[in-house]
Amino acid sequence: MPADLASSTAAASAAPPAFRQFPVAWRFALRNQGRNRLAWLLLVAFVPAWYLLMLAITGHTPLTFRLFATGRTLTVDGGHLTLISAGLNSVTMIVGFAVFAAIRRTLAFDRRLVFAGYRQATLIAAKTSAIAVIAAAVAAFTALVLLAFWRPSLPGWLAISAAFAVIALGYGAFGLFLGVLVRNDLEGFFLIIMGGLMDTFLQNPLGNPLANKPVLEWFPSFGPTQFAVGASFGHITLWGHLALGLAWAAAFAAAGLVLFWIRTRTRVHAG
Amino acid sequence: MMTETVLEARQVRKAYRRHQVLRGADLAVRPGQLVAVVGENGAGKSTLLKILAGLLAADGGEVRLGGTLGYCPQDPVLNDNLTVAQHLRYFAAARRLPGLDRAEELVRRLGYEQARDQTAGELSGGTRQKLNLTLALAHDPGVLLLDEPYQGFDWETYLRFWDLVADLRARRRAIVIITHLVFEQDRFDVLADLADGRLAPRERSGRDRHAR
Numbered sequence: 001m002p003a004d005l006a007s008s009t010a011a012a013s014a015a016p017p018a019f020r021q022f023p024v025a026w027r028f029a030l031r032n033q034g035r036n037r038l039a040w041l042l043l044v045a046f047v048p049a050w051y052l053l054m055l056a057i058t059g060h061t062p063l064t065f066r067l068f069a070t071g072r073t074l075t076v077d078g079g080h081l082t083l084i085s086a087g088l089n090s091v092t093m094i095v096g097f098a099v100f101a102a103i104r105r106t107l108a109f110d111r112r113l114v115f116a117g118y119r120q121a122t123l124i125a126a127k128t129s130a131i132a133v134i135a136a137a138v139a140a141f142t143a144l145v146l147l148a149f150w151r152p153s154l155p156g157w158l159a160i161s162a163a164f165a166v167i168a169l170g171y172g173a174f175g176l177f178l179g180v181l182v183r184n185d186l187e188g189f190f191l192i193i194m195g196g197l198m199d200t201f202l203q204n205p206l207g208n209p210l211a212n213k214p215v216l217e218w219f220p221s222f223g224p225t226q227f228a229v230g231a232s233f234g235h236i237t238l239w240g241h242l243a244l245g246l247a248w249a250a251a252f253a254a255a256g257l258v259l260f261w262i263r264t265r266t267r268v269h270a271g
Numbered sequence: 272m273m274t275e276t277v278l279e280a281r282q283v284r285k286a287y288r289r290h291q292v293l294r295g296a297d298l299a300v301r302p303g304q305l306v307a308v309v310g311e312n313g314a315g316k317s318t319l320l321k322i323l324a325g326l327l328a329a330d331g332g333e334v335r336l337g338g339t340l341g342y343c344p345q346d347p348v349l350n351d352n353l354t355v356a357q358h359l360r361y362f363a364a365a366r367r368l369p370g371l372d373r374a375e376e377l378v379r380r381l382g383y384e385q386a387r388d389q390t391a392g393e394l395s396g397g398t399r400q401k402l403n404l405t406l407a408l409a410h411d412p413g414v415l416l417l418d419e420p421y422q423g424f425d426w427e428t429y430l431r432f433w434d435l436v437a438d439l440r441a442r443r444r445a446i447v448i449i450t451h452l453v454f455e456q457d458r459f460d461v462l463a464d465l466a467d468g469r470l471a472p473r474e475r476s477g478r479d480r481h482a483r
Contacts, residue, residue: 015369024364028353035352035390109350115326115342116365116406266326 021118025126032102033134039098047090047142051149054086055079063205067230068217069238076233078206080150084160084228085204087142088167088221092196095138096171096178099131100188103179103256107263115266123264124257131176135168152232159231163224166245170220171196173249177256180263200225220248276337277302277445278323278414283332284468285318292318294468295332300414302443305436305458306472307450310465316449317345319465320416323447338413345418345449347403351392355383355402358391359409366410374409380435381405382428397423404432415439415446433458 061078114120143161152160171192178188201207203216203225216222223244230238278300285293292315300306310316321327323334324342349358359374368374378384381401386394391402400423407415421432436458439446448459456462463472 017364017367018370019360019364019368021364021367024360028350028357028361031357032350032352106350108348112344112348112406113361113365115324116362116410117367118365 021122022126025118025123026130029102029126029130030133032106033098033130036098036101039094039101042094042097043138043141046094047087047145048148050086050090051083051145054082055149058082058206061206065205065229065233067234067236067238068214068226069230069241070234070236072234074229074233076229080152080232081204081229082206083146083150084163084225084232085200085207087146087160087164088224088228089196089200091139091142091164091168092171092200092221093193095135095168096175096192096196097189098134098138099172099175100179100192101175101185103127103176103260104182104185104188107180107260110260111264111266114264120261120264124260127176127260128253128257131172132169135172136165139164139168155235155237156232159237160228162242163228163245166227166242166249167200167221167224169249170224170245170252173252173256174220177252177259180256180259220245223248275301276335278337278447279333279335280319280323281333281335283319283322283334284330285315285322285327286330291468293322293329293332296465296468296470298323298447298463298470298472300445300447300461302413302445303440304445304460305440306445306447306461306463307456307459308447308463308465308470309450312451314465315468316451316465317418319470320418320447320449324416336414339410341407341410341412341415343404343407343415343417343420345422347391347399349391349399349402349406352390354388354390355394356387358402358406362406362409368410371409373411374405377405377408377435381431397425397428400424401428408435411444413444415444416449417446418449419451420448 058079062075063078063081064073065076065081066073110123113123139161143157143164146160147157174195175192178191182188182191199219199221202219203221223241226241227238227245230236230241276299278298280296280298283293283296296319298306308316308319318327320342322329324340325334326342353361355378359371359378363371363374378387381404383398383401386398391399394402400420404417404420407417421429424432436446461472461474463470
């Protein structure tokens with residue numbers, strides 16, 4: 001063994017680490033998310049196509065939509081309401097799928113990193129914040145594309161963007177949860193796609209005659225939908241409903257991260 | 272001096288449901304020693320190695336490890352979206368290493384420096400295995416547990432691997448290699464046959480026989 005190697009090894013315990021754990025984990029978690037080409041394709045091609053298709057199907061039929069916070073019933077342009085549902089739905093699928101795939105495919109690798117001495121809390125923090133960045137980016141893009149089909153008021157558009165961001169966080173967290181829970185890819189994809197479709201379109205009275213029934217309050221997209229519709233059609237800001245969407249995100253994230261912690265923990269560290 | 276061990280397993284037992292895989296396996300490895308754990312498919316070799324590494328809990332028995340550990344799993348555990356160089360940085364961060372000197376040296380010695388900027392998903396099976404091995408060795412551990420480490424290596428890489436092992440032994444690193452076929456038994460100090468859940472060591476005569 002060359003002497004320089006022996007000496008570099010001897011110095012290992014004394015010298016400071018060359019790389020700090022959080023920045024490395026954060027950058028690679030983001031890169032890992034960003035390398036999902038199918039998710040990029042879905043974002044660029046599916047989002048405008050889905051808006052276009054849903055608007056073509058709906059037309060501009062007037063619909064009555066109930067704001068649960070106030071008890072008021074609004075009569076709104078069905079096409080515009082459906083654009084909100086379509087945007088929410090696109091975001092659930094793309095973010096849910098991207099996060100699920102990234103988490104699931106790296107679980108064994110993450111376990112190896114923890115075994116090698118990575119702090120679980122650091123990995124978890126890096127992954128969570130990378131998911132938040134991806135969720136915000138997808139939501140922003142989806143909200144921008146919406147402007148090609150409908151120009152709501154600025155406060156309305158900002159509220160819709162916020163609702164997209166919150167549902168993106170919710171389904172990002174759902175993807176994380178499923179990524180550490182399910183045994184194979186198909187189960188996860190099915191749950192994300194069907195869950196997202198049911199959740200978002202059941203909130204819309206066009207597709208669901210029961211959309212104004214209280215049972216829908218128990219769905220993850222209820223809060224963000226109410227918030228977006230309230231601000232863009234009813235000129236009221238339902239912060240509590242936006243917070244409800246965040247609570248769903250926090251609950252899924254907490255469940256997912258606890259499972260991640262359990263599944264990556266090791267008995268000893270290889271140091 | 273002969274009794275000094277860096278890895279010792281006593282009466283390790285493990286069952287998967289009612290299938291008893293290990294029934295009291297004993298192993299003692301000294302610094303600089305190269306041990307082969309040999310056994311047929313399904314004999315419990317990988318189970319034993321995971322227990323030695325601390326990745327799997329035994330049902331009974333005791334494992335004592337002195338010093339740092341490097342573990343190389345049989346199937347490469349990599350992130351297909353990250354390049355070779357990024358893997359090296361990730362594991363340097365995990366182990367809080369002061370630099371990448373040792374890892375880069377291993378990449379050169381195993382002969383895949385041209386693949387530094389390729390993602391793991393783009394690598395051939397043999398190169399994935401080289402990276403897998405590099406990650407286990409990059410912190411220069413005192414005890415190495417290698418599960419079929421030269422699977423997929425071409426002949427030249429196989430020889431480079433044994434050169435590397437010779438260096439590690441000269442620096443008194445203890446190495447346990449799992450294999451289901453021992454082509455060149457002379458390379459090993461101890462051949463431990465895993466059969467019926469127990470290890471039967473065949474100590475070889477001298478350290479001078481290890482060189483190729």
